[in-house]
Amino acid sequence: MSNITLIGAGTIGLSFCALHLTHHPTSKIIIHDPRPDLAAHIRALLPGYLLTLSVDALLASGQLRTAPTLEEAITPETDIVQEQGPENPAFKTALWPRVEALASDACLLWTSTSGIPASVQSVDMKDPGRLCVVHPFNPPHIMPLIEVVPSPLTSETLVQKAVDYFEGIQYKPVVLRKECKGFVLNRLAFALLREACHLVREGVTDVKGIDEIVENSLGIRWSIKGPFASYHDGGGKGGLGAFVANLEGTIQNCWDDAGTLGMQDEMLGGGGKWKDEVVRQTMEAYGEVKEQNFVVRDRVSRDVIKTIREGKAKTD
Amino acid sequence: MSNITLIGAGTIGLSFCALHLTHHPTSKIIIHDPRPDLAAHIRALLPGYLLTLSVDALLASGQLRTAPTLEEAITPETDIVQEQGPENPAFKTALWPRVEALASDACLLWTSTSGIPASVQSVDMKDPGRLCVVHPFNPPHIMPLIEVVPSPLTSETLVQKAVDYFEGIQYKPVVLRKECKGFVLNRLAFALLREACHLVREGVTDVKGIDEIVENSLGIRWSIKGPFASYHDGGGKGGLGAFVANLEGTIQNCWDDAGTLGMQDEMLGGGGKWKDEVVRQTMEAYGEVKEQNFVVRDRVSRDVIKTIREGKAKTD
Structure with a gap:
């Protein structure tokens, strides 16, 4: 090859x-x-x-x-x-x-x-x-x-x-065992993005708040253990089954209350207005994208990947 | 204090x-x-x-x-x-x-x-x-x-x-500027979980595939830069506005095709069956949760947090 x-x-x-x-x-x-x-x-x-x-x-x-x-x-x-x-x-x-x-x-x-x-x-x-x-x-x-x-x-x-x-x-x-729209990683990311845009639109937090929340919790956790493995741990001895049994009501409440952006806009003739506010806030929060953004992102990405590999390989 | x-x-x-x-x-x-x-x-x-x-x-x-x-x-x-x-x-x-x-x-x-x-x-x-x-x-x-x-x-x-x-x-x-069900971090995580369970149920991938995908892409990225900041970079000079303009159709297609677990189960009288298969697969993939899971997770989490802080603080 x-x-x-x-x-x-x-x-x-x-x-x-x-x-x-x-x-x-x-x-x-x-x-x-x-x-x-x-x-x-x-x-x-x-x-x-x-x-x-x-x-x-x-x-x-x-x-x-x-x-x-x-x-x-x-x-x-x-x-x-x-x-x-x-x-x-x-x-x-x-x-x-x-x-x-x-x-x-x-x-x-x-x-x-x-x-x-x-x-x-x-x-x-x-x-x-x-x-x-x-x-x-x-x-x-x-x-x-x-x-x-x-x-x-x-x-x-x-x-x-x-x-x-x-x-x-x-x-x-x-x-992947089946072709589907967007494959898996983008679909997962877009599902989170949809709820993020919804929460920004509802005024619960802003674009910067969403990013700070993800960077300081889910991002770190999921770089080490994916969502199912993490929730499995979260259930303790009973694993994911215990986690879900314990939190099923909460999960369902969040799902029932989740945003359905796009769909709603379509029905209301909104023409994709969901994006205007997050685009404005993002530009306000981060300014124009500069080459240095990628230099830092890529350097830290290499470091994090190395840290995770070495950390998981250690036996103690 | x-x-x-x-x-x-x-x-x-x-x-x-x-x-x-x-x-x-x-x-x-x-x-x-x-x-x-x-x-x-x-x-x-x-x-x-x-x-x-x-x-x-x-x-x-x-x-x-x-x-x-x-x-x-x-x-x-x-x-x-x-x-x-x-x-x-x-x-x-x-x-x-x-x-x-x-x-x-x-x-x-x-x-x-x-x-x-x-x-x-x-x-x-x-x-x-x-x-x-x-x-x-x-x-x-x-x-x-x-x-x-x-x-x-x-x-x-x-x-x-x-x-x-x-x-x-x-x-x-x-x-957070408004109280809401589940606050923000769990709502974001549950939105991704919902789509993950949907893709597993559809047979696109399995629990282990979801975790491997998130660990090796979104987790690492989001530990360094949250979703809005990442997509802003992804748009290059035009930032998030360009990113969304370019991918709006794809994002909308994925949203239209996204699962609405829970809701569906409710309508179909399914009684929460969405969880049975992911719980089974999770146990099969990872076995019982052991104390060592937390030792490794916590040690690597500390290392990743340190790596990100040091990497972002470097000026080059």
């Missing part, structure tokens, strides 16, 4: 490029993107994703190459084609038959889409069962999660090969 | 005792609980919450005392009375007039309740505006969040005194 072709040199493409080169140091990467300044673009942006590797050295040695056409990007030796082009079903549906014609039978075909299922993208392929979604959490060169989402036609063997690759480089692939 | 009386010596009470003694080293604590073995109970369990302090030394010096009755627990010198007794409105409503009769006019009155609002607890008080909720995230001696929830009658001065106390010991108080 050493010859990897990346289609699309946006931020996700470059971040995946850094992921492969850093965590799989013998990989050889070809980046395909139709933009005319591809090499200059990579020289300008990729260094920000690579902590120690030199882009110039990688390009000089041929470990990293650019390809202006798909035909140059995919060879019989290509082991993995990974796509992160425009989030546009027409683009992706047209792409895969062309990829299929160029790639070997053994080549793995992955799409990093955040929402267009493999079953939609693969409709014009000869063998639609070859395609698999490998959806990252941004930025993929730092964050360990990969949602692996096969279509109903994707073979178990190909799913396992995606899992093996990412586990082999110490990432955390999680296989 | 040095003389603190804690009412209730359960896990939250002992954890708050450890919080005050550790972060406010000149505090003097009196613990009141009607249990006949109170001193032995504290000697047995409190050491687990105190990393370096000796319970025997604290008891010998009188910095920590036990009081079998409320009359012995509250003196004219008491600065703060903090209650974490049974989550039972009748208990709390009956307690506060007794506390009020014993405490000085300047004494702060706090309840650590997770759901019974100050406006309910204070109905029989002479001055119901004295009571304020200070709701922690478990365990409070480690997790920085305190939800400060005044009743509509609680004075701004008393709210500010609670904020000052917790900020003074490097905790993170967040003031």
Whole structure:
């Protein structure tokens, strides 16, 4: 699995490029993107994703190459084609038959889409069962999660090969058993966001209050133990069963009282007004987004991931 | 604010005792609980919450005392009375007039309740505006969040005194501007839990998959930056406004497709069946809850909190 072709040199493409080169140091990467300044673009942006590797050295040695056409990007030796082009079903549906014609039978075909299922993208392929979604959490060169989402036609063997690759480089692939809108991580995040927007609209707290609450409680806890494992602990000896039995009424009360933004707006002809106030408060609280935001976020993310791994590995 | 009386010596009470003694080293604590073995109970369990302090030394010096009755627990010198007794409105409503009769006019009155609002607890008080909720995230001696929830009658001065106390010991108080069911942190967590249970029931993933997804993406991110700040960054130069404009359709699709567990069960006469499968899977995934779960969770939580503080404080 050493010859990897990346289609699309946006931020996700470059971040995946850094992921492969850093965590799989013998990989050889070809980046395909139709933009005319591809090499200059990579020289300008990729260094920000690579902590120690030199882009110039990688390009000089041929470990990293650019390809202006798909035909140059995919060879019989290509082991993995990974796509992160425009989030546009027409683009992706047209792409895969062309990829299929160029790639070997053994080549793995992955799409990093955040929402267009493999079953939609693969409709014009000869063998639609070859395609698999490998959806990252941004930025993929730092964050360990990969949602692996096969279509109903994707073979178990190909799913396992995606899992093996990412586990082999110490990432955390999680296989979804059914395609669904938005996959899982965004659906969970949007469910919390909906209630957060509702509570802001009701005047219970503001945008900054929501963020401070999450950062100082749920975020820390869930970085170490997910919601089910945490509530299982919360139930003590009786585990999740005891937790739920004890709090069922409270949970149900909160659910009954929860906001249904969007739906309500639709019914009331509100046209998405739920977002105006949170956008205003967010800009007021944080100002314009600066490059330094990402520097701090990414540095602390690396530190937290390391802290959690080392902390869990300790035996005492 | 040095003389603190804690009412209730359960896990939250002992954890708050450890919080005050550790972060406010000149505090003097009196613990009141009607249990006949109170001193032995504290000697047995409190050491687990105190990393370096000796319970025997604290008891010998009188910095920590036990009081079998409320009359012995509250003196004219008491600065703060903090209650974490049974989550039972009748208990709390009956307690506060007794506390009020014993405490000085300047004494702060706090309840650590997770759901019974100050406006309910204070109905029989002479001055119901004295009571304020200070709701922690478990365990409070480690997790920085305190939800400060005044009743509509609680004075701004008393709210500010609670904020000052917790900020003074490097905790993170967040003031809610309106009482609501479940306060904010549990409502946000339950909103995510609802969608998680829905996705498990739909067979998209299982309990372990949900936990792995959250631990390796949202948990890490939200420990560093809350949801609004994160999506603001996600919008790049245009901030949250650009993020929402770009993803509005996707967010709305996920919301329209989101589960409404509880509600549905009610309508279908399901009687809370949503929980049976997640409880079964959780037990299968994690087994019985052991003491070691908490040791690891708490140790790694301390490390993560330290890592985030140090990482954010660095200037580069």
